[in-house]
Amino acid sequence: MTESQILIQIDERFQGYVEEAWLKAAVRATLQACERDQLSLSILVVDDDELRRYNRVYRQQDAPTDVLSFAVQEGSTLVADMPEALAAEVNAELGDLLLAFPYASRQAQRFGHSLAAELKLLVVHGTLHLLGYDHDTETKQADMWCKQTEILNSLTDEDLTPRLTTPDW
Template identity: 40%
Template sequence: MQVELYVEDCFHFAPPAKAVNLGEAEIPISAETWSSWFRRWLEILQPDISPKSISEIGLRLTDDAEIQALNAQYRQQNKPTDVLSFATLEVFPQSQEISGAMPLYLGDIVISVDTAKRQAQQQGHSLATELAWLAAHGLLHLLGWDHPDEETETRMLKQQAILLKAIGIAIDIE
């Protein structure tokens, strides 16, 4: 399975295979690593998809100000949040015939690095771990997962932990 990932920060497009620079915050994850992680996660979450399939995902690393504006515009919540997902499959369902012939654009994930840094510090782990956690959460939303109640939230958190373990990051969700 191939994943075409578009990683950008709120100031400029990130060059591939280099760490993304978000102002003062150096993001310790290269675009190549992000692509590898998403590819592995999609293999786990969608094992029946052909290895020749191509999925596209947009990943935007931004700050609290921009994510607050997006949160207000799309969710009517005028406050920063850690991650937002904009799934295209909810809007543009694609048939198997179409998705087999061309890349399947899953949607966009937007992560606030400001919030991720605070949460990483609160959780006692690295910024890279928190960003991976949030990206996995965003991907699950792109694929239709949701957490409207405690039971589905627990299931989603467990799935995120499985995804992180698959890329060598251990998270305790207790």
């Protein structure tokens, strides 16, 4: 598998708590499990207010959340009009994940697992969305949850079952 490019930006207030290696491992495991490579994406670790703002602007929900994914290809018709080489570069860009550190930290405490496990879960979940997975129907949710669990089992020995079965998704 050719190496994917993963750009990470962590708000300076959270840099001492978040290891880039956790986030990169979760992306790589997800891409490998989905048999995808040579892709790039960005991960931004921000505060609750920042994610709430994005949630309000792009999802019309005025509430904080744990992770948002913004796929480059979602609804895009630009690639059809591009030269082939440029289209290949655009097709390699998955998009962006935004993680709310305080929200993720509270969820880890609430469900009794480590912050590392929670952040890995959020990155796996968000990356699956960028790859086209969704949970807006029972069938799609079953497929996504199965893939998510498979990937998480390869990343952590912690039992995330209580967290995965919450209706908060």
